Amino acid sequence: MNISDVKYSGQFYEAEVPNTFDIAERAALGIQGIAGSIDPDRGHTMWFYIRYDVKKPYMLHTSSDISNAWKLLDDISMMRQICGSDEHLELEKKYRAHALGNIKDGLIWDIYDEKDPRPWRSHHNDNVPGNLRYGEDFAISGAGPRAMQTMQTWQQIDRSPVWDRYAEEIMDGFLRIALTKDDYIYLPPDGGYGHPFSYPASGWISTREPLNVNESSEGNILGMLGFPLLGCAMWNRFTGDPKALDIARRSYNFIKQTRFWGKTIDPNPPPGILPNLAPRLPDPVGIAGGEMGHWNHHLHAHARSLRGILEYGMASGDLNAVEFVKRAYEYSWSLGIPRVGWINCFPGGSNMMEGCAMGGLIALAIKLSETGVGDYWDDVDSIVRNILAESQYTREDIMQEMSDNMIRPHVVHGTGFDREPGPGQKCDVNVLKRTKGSILSLVFPDHVASPWIMHCCTGNGLQGFYYAWEGAVRENGDSAQVNLLFNRASKGLDVDSWLPYQGKVVIKNKSMKNIAVRIPGWTDKKQVKQFVNNRPVDFMYAGNYICFTGLSPRDEIKLELSVPIMTNRYTVSARTKYEKTYTVTTRGSTVVDISPRRTGEGIYPMFLRDEMKTAVDPGMKKIRRYVPDKTVTLW
Numbered sequence: 109m110n111i112s113d114v115k116y117s118g119q120f121y122e123a124e125v126p127n128t129f130d131i132a133e134r135a136a137l138g139i140q141g142i143a144g145s146i147d148p149d150r151g152h153t154m155w156f157y158i159r160y161d162v163k164k165p166y167m168l169h170t171s172s173d174i175s176n177a178w179k180l181l182d183d184i185s186m187m188r189q190i191c192g193s194d195e196h197l198e199l200e201k202k203y204r205a206h207a208l209g210n211i212k213d214g215l216i217w218d219i220y221d222e223k224d225p226r227p228w229r230s231h232h233n234d235n236v237p238g239n240l241r242y243g244e245d246f247a248i249s250g251a252g253p254r255a256m257q258t259m260q261t262w263q264q265i266d267r268s269p270v271w272d273r274y275a276e277e278i279m280d281g282f283l284r285i286a287l288t289k290d291d292y293i294y295l296p297p298d299g300g301y302g303h304p305f306s307y308p309a310s311g312w313i314s315t316r317e318p319l320n321v322n323e324s325s326e327g328n329i330l331g332m333l334g335f336p337l338l339g340c341a342m343w344n345r346f347t348g349d350p351k352a353l354d355i356a357r358r359s360y361n362f363i364k365q366t367r368f369w370g371k372t373i374d375p376n377p378p379p380g381i382l383p384n385l386a387p388r389l390p391d392p393v394g395i396a397g398g399e400m401g402h403w404n405h406h407l408h409a410h411a412r413s414l415r416g417i418l419e420y421g422m423a424s425g426d427l428n429a430v431e432f433v434k435r436a437y438e439y440s441w442s443l444g445i446p447r448v449g450w451i452n453c454f455p456g457g458s459n460m461m462e463g464c465a466m467g468g469l470i471a472l473a474i475k476l477s478e479t480g481v482g483d484y485w486d487d488v489d490s491i492v493r494n495i496l497a498e499s500q501y502t503r504e505d506i507m508q509e510m511s512d513n514m515i516r517p518h519v520v521h522g523t524g525f526d527r528e529p530g531p532g533q534k535c536d537v538n539v540l541k542r543t544k545g546s547i548l549s550l551v552f553p554d555h556v557a558s559p560w561i562m563h564c565c566t567g568n569g570l571q572g573f574y575y576a577w578e579g580a581v582r583e584n585g586d587s588a589q590v591n592l593l594f595n596r597a598s599k600g601l602d603v604d605s606w607l608p609y610q611g612k613v614v615i616k617n618k619s620m621k622n623i624a625v626r627i628p629g630w631t632d633k634k635q636v637k638q639f640v641n642n643r644p645v646d647f648m649y650a651g652n653y654i655c656f657t658g659l660s661p662r663d664e665i666k667l668e669l670s671v672p673i674m675t676n677r678y679t680v681s682a683r684t685k686y687e688k689t690y691t692v693t694t695r696g697s698t699v700v701d702i703s704p705r706r707t708g709e710g711i712y713p714m715f716l717r718d719e720m721k722t723a724v725d726p727g728m729k730k731i732r733r734y735v736p737d738k739t740v741t742l743w
């Protein structure tokens with residue numbers, strides 16, 4: 109197979125827009141953060157791990173460098189779709205070539221090289237044996253189906269058939285190593301070593317099937333086993349390929365078993381046992397959590413499987429699958445603060461949200477809204493404007509000051525990839541500047557403690573920006589639906605938003621006849637005023653949407669809505685040692701204040717938004733807007 113370059117194309121034009129939240133800026137920064145984390149001297153692999161909470165911030169190679177490449181490659185392409193950046197194209201090409209070079213016989217390999225042995229390659233953490241067969245190649249079983257998602261993105265951009273052929277090969281590779289029992293397929297948690305669910309070149313060490321959700325070196329099987337379900341269900345929806353649907357169906361049959369869902373964590377585990385590894389407590393009285401997709405630890409791992417179940421439900425028409433995901437999704441918000449877009453991903457064990465989970469939740473919210481079983485666009489708005497925006501590392505000045513005050517040269521605690529770095533594992537050159545734009549990994553509602561990055565979070569978090577950007581405006585023929593009210597350029601119309609400073613949104617029509625605009629849940633619908641070319645017009649509400657029909661090119665729609673300032677108190681991690689009550693002030697869907705705030709050594713603060721509390725004029729800015737020729741709509 110030839111290695112194909114992805115050919116991007118689109119149109120730029122000058123525009124003056126309100127100086128408010130703009131995902132295009134975030135996307136350009138995201139590309140910078142990724143490019144700064146790629147090691148050109150080691151065949152273009154990433155430093156998966158970044159530590160800012162040390163005297164001199166550094167990046168580390170880890171056993172996850174190769175498996176996560178497909179997320180970052182997907183991000184680069186998606187971010188280019190949003191902002192049109194052509195920076196680092198050469199690096200992207202080499203990075204893609206390296207990642208494709210690891211595919212052999214449909215599996216993605218971590219290949220042993222005597223001249224560059226990378227001792228970290230088979231050591232995921234101290235809980236699992238590493239280095240058992242040190243010199244052996246191993247395949248990362250989840251990476252293949254994840255790569256199919258990236259190829260689906262590329263196929264939509266450049267229409268090259270090479271990606272279909274790769275996907276076919278990957279499905280065959282996966283079926284060759286997957287284990288079959290009754291009507292399901294699975295992968296064994298102790299089948300390999302090092303990276304979770306790795307497949308040694310000499311074959312599985314053990315074929316034992318997982319019995320509990322919290323097995324494997326990742327501490328959760330649903331993250332890795334969710335890859336073939338999600339990747340193949342998506343591929344079937346994209347191409348109609350029956351083999352993809354068959355893999356998805358048999359993965360779903362395994363994953364949906366009630367033994368992997370429900371129950372609650374023990375907030376007071378037996379001495380010496382971490383809450384995530386301790387035996388679970390039963391569901392609360394009256395709740396059959398296993399039937400409803402309840403989870404108790406590692407939201408993101410569950411979210412990937414839930415995304416897979418939902419895609420499978422949409423692909424197969426299985427409404428039971430869709431219902432399961434809806435109930436799981438709604439339950440998840442009971443463990444967080446919806447207005448902040450934040451959920452405690454590790455109840456009973458800590459009080460933090462993982463960057464990965466932000467992307468997963470946005471995907472679930474949008475896809476569930478698409479199926480019609482709910483309207484979750486306000487959740488998307490809350491996540492993307494608040495916790496996700498704040499988790500993107502943008503404030504180099506603050507990070508510099510924080511790190512200047514640190515004393516320790518490196519971090520050593522428990523897990524294998526935190527120990528003193530080995531030779532060739534570490535890079536500490538210009539890290540603060542070059543990684544800006546990446547997504548911080550574990551965040552409290554008000555701050556980040558000991559800021560660090562696992563690039564899975566950059567991978568999945570930046571995807572969240574893409575999903576929200578793509579979902580914000582959707583066009584079909586001469587009709588468009590505007591689902592989210594932030595600045596957004598698209599083929600048929602442009603959205604200029606003064607939110608949250610003023611309740612003013614202007615939609616500049618280019619070629620649409622009909623435009624339906626979703627009015628957010630936090631405003632009083634009866635008070636909304638709407639104008640076309642500055643003349644008040646009658647309107648028709650359909651659900652939460654105002655419908656404008658009979659439009660001409662260059663018509664300008666203006667909406668005026670009230671933006672309430674709301675303050676409320678939210679208690680998280682109730683009845684655990686992490687219980688805490690936050691007071692949150694929002695203006696529309698934008699968090700403008702949160703308290704109490706933690707300060708002190710090693711703290712990267714969030715929501716420094718004082719100027720947003722009262723200002724009514726965000727000012728205007730001149731920008732180059734970008735619209736891609738072909739938008740990736742199936743993700």
Ligand SMILES: [Zn+2]
Binds near residue numbers: 462464562564565566
């Ligand atoms: Zn992550």
